[in-house]
Amino acid sequence: MEVSIKKNITFFLILFVFSVAQSQNTEKQEPLVYILNAIQKAYEVQFNYAEDSIEGVFLEPPAENLKLKDILYYLETTTSLTFSMMGDGIILVSPKIQKMTFCGYLKDNETLKPLVGATIQTGNNSTITNEDGFFEIKIDHISKPITIRFLGYKTILKQFEDLSTTNCDDIFLIPNVQLLSEIVVSNYITNGINKINNGSYEINFSRFEILPGLINNDVLQSVQAFPGIQSVNETVSNINIRGGAHDQNLILWDGIKMYQSGHFFGLISMYNPQITQKVSLRKNGTDVSYSDGVSGTISMQTNKNINTNFKGVAEINLTDFSGFFDVPLSDVSSVQIAARKSINDFLETPTYNAFFDRISQNTEISSNLGSLTNTNEEFDFYDTSLRWIYKLSDKDNIQLNFINVHNQLQFNENATVEGEEASRESRLNQNSIAGALHYDRLWNDYFKTALEIYETDYKLKAINVNLLDAQRFLQENIVSETSVKLKSNYKVNELLQFLLGYQFIETEVTNLDDVDIPRFRNLVSEVLRTHGVFSQIAYRSPDNMTNLNLGVRYNYISKFNKSIWEPRLSFNHQFLNHFSLDIQGEFKHQNTSQVINFQNDFLGVEKRRWQLSNNRDIPVITSKQISIGLNYNNIGWLFGIEGFYKMVNGITTQSQGFQNQYEFVKSNGEYNVTGIDVLIRKHFNKFNSWLSYSYMNNRYLFKDLEDDFFPSNYNVIQTITLGTAYKWNHLKLSAGLNWHSGKPITLPVLGNEIVDNEVNFGSTNASNLIDYARLDISAIYDFKLNKKAKANLGISVWNVLDKENQINNFYRVNNENIIETQQSSLGITPNAVFRVHF
Template identity: 60%
Template sequence: MYSQNEEKPLAEVISFLEVKYKVQFNYAEDTVKGLTVKWNTDLKSLDDSLAYLQNATSLLFTRIGAHVISIKHNPVKILCGTIRDMETRALLSVATIQMGDEATTSDEKGVFELQVKDTSKPIVIRYLGYKTTYVTYNALKDRDCPDIFLMPNFQRLTEVLISNYIVNGINKINNGSFDIDFSKFDILPGLIEADVLQSVQNFPGVQSSNETVSNINIRGGTHDQNLILWDGIKMYQSGHFFGLISMYNPLITQYVSLRKNGSSAVFSDGVSGTIDMQSSKRVNSKFKGMLGANLTNVNGYIDTPVGKTSSIQIAARKSIGDFVETPTYKAFFDRISQNTEVANNQMNITNSDKSFDFHDMSLRWLYRITEKDKLRLNFINVHNRLIFNENANLNNNEESRKSSLSQQSIAGAINYERDWTRRLQTVLEIYETDYKLQSINANILDAQRFLQENIVSETSTKLKMNYAINERFQFLNGYHFIETKVTNLDDVDSPLFRSLVSEVLRAHAVFSEIGYRSLSGKTNLNLGIRYNYLSKFHKQLLEPRFSFSHKFLNYFTWEVLGEFKHQNTSQVINFQSDFLGIEKRRWQLSNNNDVPVIQGKQVSTGISYNKKGWLLNVDAYYKKVTGITSQSQGFQNQFEFVKSTGSYEVKGGELLLRKAIHSFNSWLSYSYMDNSYFFKDLSVTRFPSNYDITHMVTFGTAYSLNKLKVSAGFNWYTGKPTTRPLIDNSFQDNVINYGAPNSDRLRDYMRLDFSAMYDFKIWNNGAVLGVSVWNVLDQENEINNFYRLRNNTVNKVEQYSLGITPNMVFRLAF
C-alpha cells in the first residue's frame, strides 16, 4: 500500500493500476524507463489516475477499448518568436511570454521558445513600459521565430502607490487618485453588487448626507460640484430610484478613479472632485456572458469578439416592479416618495395606481484597426419613470388625472487613439450627452396641468498629445472645446402661463502637463496648467494643478496635492415642490452675474505608513469654493426663497487605519470637517454649511474563506446642521421666525451593514449567490427636517433614511 505522495517508479504505478482496475497498458519500455511520480492515493477512479499521470509525466495516455490503455510520448509543440520595439526595432530581452500554465522569457536577442499544450489559449506578452500584447497560436505556428512588436505604454509614469487600500481591488495611485478594479474587487459592507457610486463612499471624506448616490459630498461640496465621467463622457444624472442605486451598470464598468484633489489638467469642471468610470480597454478574444437578478432588477451582460481585432460589450438592467413588489423594492419606493405629493396629497385627494420603472443599457465597441490605431465607441441610455393617478370626488363625480415624473440620460462617444511612434501618441475624444427631467403635475381640484422640464445637451471635442521623452519625463498637451445648452420650461394650462429659458455657453481650453518619475520610482511629480476661455463672457481662467509623492525610509510616503478648477453648470432648487418634490433640483448655466462661474481651489498634504499588512494614512486639507448661489445649497429655513451668491470654506483632516491578516481585513476611517458659508447679502453672513458633517467614523471588516466572502461595517457621523424656529415666537404675519441659521443639528447618524457572497459552479459555469442587509439594527436616522406653517401652527416635517433593507443577488456566468 502506498503512502500519500510517495515517490514511485512509473512502471510500478502502472502495474498497480493494472491489478486494481483489471486493465492492460501497452507501451515501449523506453517510454517509461527512468520516470518516477509522486503517487496520489486520493484518486478515486481510473480516469482520474490517467489524467493525473498524463499531467505529471507529459506522456499521452489513450484508452483503446474498455480494458486497454496506450502510452506514448506526447508530441510537444514548440513556438518561437522575437520580441522587438515597434518603432526602433530594438530587441527586447527578459520579456515575459505566457500561454496557459507555460511561461518563459526572451533572451538577450529577444528570442523565446515556448511549449504549447493547449493551442486555443492566447499567448500573452508583457514587458515593463510596454502595452500587454496578445498573439494567437496560429499566428506563429508555421513561421520561423517571427518578429512580435510591442507598443510603449504611455501611461507608465502612473503606478500603484498603495495596493489594497481598503479591500482587495482598491489601490492608491502615485498621482493622488484612488482606483477601484472591479475585476479584483473583494466585498464591502451592505453591498452585493459592485455599485460604483456606493463604493466610492467608503473613502474618507466622501459621503452622502441623505444616503443617495445623487447627493455625494466630497469634502463638504455639493453633488453638482462633482465631475462624473463614464468612459470620458460627462454625465448629468447619477442614479436610479432617483438616487438610491447607481445608474452605471456594474457589469460593464470595470474601473473607477476617484480624485479628491490634484486633478490632471485634462479635466474640466468638478470643483469638489472627479469620479472617472471606465469599461475594459482590452479586445476580448472569447465570448463571455452573465445573467443576474436581485430584489430590485434583472440584468444581463455579454462581451463577444467580432472578428479577430474587435469586440463588443453590451449590458442592460430592468427593474422588476412591473412583475413583483419585493420588500427591497417597496422600501426604496417609500424612501423616494417620502414627504412628497406622491405619498401625501392635499385635502380629499387620494393617489392610486403608483408605478415606478427604470432600465438602462450600456454598449462599448473596441476595434484594433492596426497595431498603432485603436477605435472605441460608447453608448449609454438610462431611464426612470414614476406614474400615479390623483383621484377626487368633485360634484358627486369621481375624477382622476395622471401625474408623472421621468428622468433620462442618453449619451454617445467616439475615441480614436493613434500611436505615431514609441514616444508619441494622440487621442481624439468626441461625445454628445443629453439629460432630460420632466414632470407633469395634474392638479385635479383646479383642473390644472403643470409641465416642467429641465434639459441639458452638451457636445465636447478633446484632442490630447502624449510625448514620452524618456522613462522619467512625459509631456501631455491638448485642446478641449465644450458647448453646453441648458433649457428650463414651466408650462401651466390654466391660467395659461409659459416660461421657456434656453441658454448656451461655449468654452475653449488648452492644457499642458509634465510628469516626472525618478528612476527608483520613489519620487513622482505632475505639474499642469489649464487655460480656459468662456467666449460668451470674454472670461479667461488660468488653473494650475499639481501632485507630488515621495517614498522614504522604505515604508513612508509623503504626498502634496493642489488644484484650481471652475465649472459653468450647477443645480438649483427654485421651489421644494418642483418636479413633484422628488428630484427637485434643476441644472442651470452660469450667466456671470447672479449665477457666477463657480471657482474652487484646494491644497492637501498627507503621509502614509505601509508595512506588513498595516496601513496608516493621514491627510489634512484646505478648500475654498466661490460663486455658489443660495439656491444651489437647498436651504429650507429663512433663506429658502432668498437669492444670493457667496462661498464656502472647508478645513479638514482624514485618517485611515487598515490591517490585513491573510484572508481577514479590517479598517477604521475618521474624517473631521469645519465647513462654513459666507454670503455677504444675507442677514447672517457666516454660518455652518448645510453639509458640515463635523465628525464621521467608519469601521469595517471583510473575510474571505475559499469561495465565501463576508463583510460587515458600522457608520457613524454627527447630524447635519438644521435651523429651528424660535421657541417663544415661532411665527409672525404668516412667516416663521427662525433662530440663527444652522445653529442646531439633527441626531447623530448610525448604521450597521452586512453582506456575504458565495461562489460556486452550476453545469461548469461560475455562479454567485449573495445576501446583504442595509441598516441591520433598523436604526431610525433622521436625515432632514424642515418647518411649514399650516392653520396658524408651525409643523415639523421629518425625513428618514432607509430602515432595515435586505437584498439578494444571483448571477450566472457563461
C-alpha cells in the same frame, strides 16, 4: 574465374573514371571564405559569420554577372548555411536549423493581466494573443527578429534566441506613452481598491471582493467607502466630496460627462456594474485634461481589451434583473452590451417597496389627504450600455460608447369634483442618453495621440395635475452638451513625459415652466461655449521613489470674454522604505450647477434642475484646494492621514438647498472647508479590517445675508466608518458600521416661532439633527455550475438594527400653527442576488 576477373576490371575502371572526374571537379572548388571575400569586393557588402561555421566548406564559385540575391540563393542551396540581409549592406551567415515554435503568455507589466489581441510577427508569420494572452508562432530561423506589438504598450523587437522560452513562459509588456503613474498602495481599503502615485484612487472591479451592505459593484455606493466622501441623505445623487454639493462632482463614464447619477432617484447607481470595470476617484490634484467638478472627479471606465471568446453574465436581485454580453466580432474587434430593468413588472419585493417608500416620503405621491387620493402608483427604470472596440492596426484603435438610462414615476390623483368622480395622471420622467467616439493613434514608441468626441443629453420632465383647481403644471429641464478633446503624449525618456491638448465644450440648458390655468409659460434656453488648452509634465525619479505631475489649464468662455487659468499639482515621494508623502493642489471651475426653485418641483421627488452660469447673479463657480498627506504601509498595516483646505466661490443660495429663512432668497457667496481624512487598515490571516475618520469645518459666507461665516448645509463635522471583511475558500463576508454627526438645521426661535404668519427662524444652522448610525452586513458565495459556468449567491442587509435615522427636517406654518416635517433614512432593507457567469 574469367567472369570474376572481368567484373573486377570493370569495377576498377568505373572507380578510376569517377576519381578523375571528382579530381577535376575539386580543382574547380574554392573555400567559402575566398568566395565571400570576392563577393564583398564586387558588391560592396559585409558578411558576418562565425569562423567555425564556414570552416571546411568548399564549393564552386557562383557564375559571374549574377545579381546579389541570386548569388545568395545559390549559396544557400549548395551549403548548409543561410544568408540573411540585415540592412545597411550587412549579410548574416548562420547554420540552417529546423523550424521552431515560439510561445508564451503576454501580460501587462503592472497589473499582470493578460493582453488580448496583441500581435506577434516574425518573417511572413504572424498571430495574435487569445483571451488568456497566449500565443504560438512558427520561427523560420534563429536569426529572424520577432516583433511583439500592442496598442498603448512599448514594442518588443528581439532575436528569437533572446526571447526563447522552453515552457511558454510569461512575457511582460510595459505601458508606453502614458503618464508615469502606478500603484503605490494596493488593497487600500479592501481587495481591488488601490492608491495611485498621482493622488487618485482606483477601484478595479475585476479584483474587487466585498463591502458591507453591498452585493453588487455599485459604483457610487462603493466610492463612499473612502474617507472624506459621504452622502448626507444616503443617496448616490447627493454625494458630498469634502463638503461639496453633488453638482460640484465631475462624473464621467468612459470620458462622457453625465448629468444624472442614479435609479430610484438616487438610491442605486444608474451605471451597470457588469460593464464598468474600473473607477478612478480624485479628491484633489486633478489631471489637466479634465474640466468641471470643483469638488472632485469620479471617472468610470469599461474594459479596454478585445475579447476573443464569448462571455456573459445574467443576474437577478430584489430590485432588478440584468444581462451582460462580451461578444468577439473578429480577431480585432469585440462588443460589450449590458442591460438592466426594474423587477416590479413581475414582482414587488420588500426591497423594492422599501426603496419606493423612501423616495416618495414627504412628496405629492404620499402627501395628498382628505378629498384627494392617489392610486396606481408605479415606478420603473431601465438602462442599456454598449462599448465597441475595433483595432484598425497595431497602432490605431477605435472605440464607441453608448448609454441610455430611464426612470419613470406615475400615479393617479383622484377626487370628487362637482359631484363627479375625476382622475388624472401625474408623471415624472428622467432620462439620459449619450454617445462617444475615441480614436487612439500610437505613432511610435514615444508619441501618442487621442481624439475624444461625446454628446450627452439629459432630460427631466414632470406633469403635475391638480384636480381641485383643474390645473396642469408642466416642468422640463434639458441639458445638451457636446465636447471635442484632442490629447497628445510625448515621452522624452523613461523618466519624463509631456501632455498637451485642447478641448471644446458647448453646453445648452433649457428650462420650461408651463401652467394651463391661469395660462403661464416661461421658457429659458442658454448656451455656453468654452475652449480649453492644457499642458502637463510628468516626471519619475530613476529610483522610482519620486513622482511629479505639474500642469496648467487655460479656459476661455467666449460668451463672457472670460479667461480662467488653472494650475494643477500632484506630488508623491516614498522614503524610509515604508513612508510616502503626498501633496496635491488645483484650481478648477465649472459653468453648470443645480438649483432648487421650489421644494415641490418635479412632484417633490426630484427637486434639482440644472442651470448655466450667466456671469451675473449665477456666477462661474471657481475653487482652490490644497492637501498634504502622509502614509505608512508595512506588514499588513496602513496608516494614512491627509489634511486639506478648499475654498469655492460663486455658489448661490438656490444651489445649496436651504429650507429655512433663506429658502427663497437669491444671493451669491462662497464656502471654505478645512479638514483631515484618516484611514487605518490591517490585513491579518483571512481578515481585512479598516477604520476611517473624517473631520471638517465647512462654512458659508453670503455677505448679502450675514456679516460672518455660518455652518454649511453639508457641514457634517465628524464621520466614522468601521468595516471588516473575511474570506474563506469561496465564501466572502463583510460587516460595517457607519456613523456621522447630524446634519446642520435651523430651528425656530423658542417661544416666538411664528411672526407675520411665517416661521421665525433662529441662528442659521446653529443646531444639528441626531447623530446618524447604520450597521450593514453582506455575504457572497461563489461556486461552479459546470466546467464553463460559475455562479454567485449573495445576501445583504442594510441597516440591520433598523435604526430610524433623521436625514432632514424643516418647518412650515399651517393654519397659524408651526408644523415640523421629518425625513427618515431607509429602515432595515434586505437584498439578495443570484448571478451566473458563462
